[in-house]
Amino acid sequence: MNLEDLYRLLRTSHVQAQGIVDTINEPLLVLDEKACVIDANRAFFATFLVERDDTIGTSLYSLGNGQWNIPRLRSLVSEIIPRSTAVVDYEVTHTFPAIGTRTFLLTARRLWKPDDNSTHVLLVFTDVTQRRAREHESSLLFSELRHRMRNLLGVIRAIANQTETTGKTAQDYKTVFMGRLEALMAAQSLMIAGSADIDLASLVTKVVGGLGADRLVQHGGPAVAIAQKQVIPLTMILHEFATNALKYGAFGERGGTVEISWQLSGGTSEPQTLLLSWQERCDRPIVKPTRQGTGTSIIENGAKLALQGSAQLTFDSQGLTARLRIPVASAHEHE
Structure with a gap:
């Protein structure tokens, strides 16, 4: 070579x-x-x-x-x-x-x-810039999921503790507990499927319509977006309204209708407040309850503590009349 x-x-x-x-x-x-x-x-x-x-x-x-x-x-x-x-x-x-x-x-x-x-x-x-960014996003999502799971388990525990046991059979307890649990699942399905806010009309239809769709008169009102942190407590309140109507009021044997409407108060310079009305009109008169049940406590405590609002409940011969006042939370307010 x-x-x-x-x-x-x-x-x-x-x-x-x-x-x-x-x-x-x-x-x-x-x-x-x-x-x-x-x-x-x-x-x-x-x-x-x-x-x-x-x-x-x-x-x-x-x-x-x-x-x-x-x-x-x-x-x-x-x-x-x-x-x-x-x-x-x-x-x-x-x-x-x-x-x-x-x-x-x-x-x-x-x-x-x-x-x-x-x-x-x-x-x-x-x-590894993109990898680290994805890992950071995954970490944030996992933290959010863990936070939501902890809150959800807390709600389930509260439902179990608040469901009345005195003088009730195991079957009675199961029926009430499962009803409340199904309402919670309905709220979760809306939160998962929806955007940052949930439409109030859709929430009312899903929660109340399932128990008395043929007797529900939904007058509605302006479009209202319910922030995700308010969906669960409002759902539980509407479920208690509907369950009470099914047992003792317009959705039950006495017949009648339930009218639901809402409006917004407040202007652009001050926070808005949702005013929601629940009006039962039974065909036959009902007797005013003699004691406050667990459902009433859930409604009043949910409105006051979870929603920072108020619930005014009135019983007469035609059934329950309820007025909810709830501050409208914005989408960026987290749980």
């Missing part, structure tokens, strides 16, 4: 080796024992938007605006050659001059040679 053939062979090998390196998508640098750049692949220049002449021969710690000049990283890289160590997934988040804020994982190892006496270091940069 003459010198020309040897040169051609070496040239071909070099081109192939460089082609392999340039095919790799991750940015690569080859450093000498002083951490100066002696080679870089095409991905490095494309990722960091730098020129070859500004990179080759420059210290790693002087590249860009000194983003790699980190004492801990310098220490780790300096130990690779003398101690045959490696740096694996060292994370750096930095605002780079041309590409903005990015997060990279740096892995550095001694460059392999057959005689095992290499003094060069191969440095690989893995861009």
